[in-house]
Amino acid sequence: MQANHHHRSNQKINRREFLKTLAASGGAAALAALLAGCGEAVPTGAGTDSAAGVTLDLAAPENQSLAAVGGALAIGANSLDPKGMLLYRMNESTVLVFSRRCTHQGCVMGEFKDGVALCPCHGSQFDTTGNVVKGPATDALKTYPSTLNGSTVTIGG
Numbered sequence: 001m002q003a004n005h006h007h008r009s010n011q012k013i014n015r016r017e018f019l020k021t022l023a024a025s026g027g028a029a030a031l032a033a034l035l036a037g038c039g040e041a042v043p044t045g046a047g048t049d050s051a052a053g054v055t056l057d058l059a060a061p062e063n064q065s066l067a068a069v070g071g072a073l074a075i076g077a078n079s080l081d082p083k084g085m086l087l088y089r090m091n092e093s094t095v096l097v098f099s100r101r102c103t104h105q106g107c108v109m110g111e112f113k114d115g116v117a118l119c120p121c122h123g124s125q126f127d128t129t130g131n132v133v134k135g136p137a138t139d140a141l142k143t144y145p146s147t148l149n150g151s152t153v154t155i156g157g
């Protein structure tokens, strides 16, 4: 995984600089440019998990891959889904959320890479709308409703 190969030893300072740059230059475009320079690393995000649902702050460094349209993120097991979730930033106002549970035999799906998530067990593939692009799975990934408000993604039950 190539995440954070920039300036790992100076992470704190660079994060601050990075956020300043974002604020100064209009956010998404700067982030997209930065991510493009980082290769295709897809970090595993972190969020807040409670009975009311799961929330993620897109301003947090571990979730920054979702801050730009076209970005993707994988999160681990939580109170809504024991297999974790795949998230995809479809447009400015929408984050799509899927279960990582493969609809073939229930393995945990890998992250979205070049728009496709691969199941390590028997090779099923799903696109960023959750639909099957390659079997043996035949059913789309389970989806979760979500809202994006400012930089906060709230995933409902």
Ligand code: FES
Binding pocket: 102, 103, 104, 105, 106, 107, 119, 120, 121, 122, 123, 124, 135, 136, 137
């Ligand atoms: S469990 Fe995913 S392809 Fe079989």
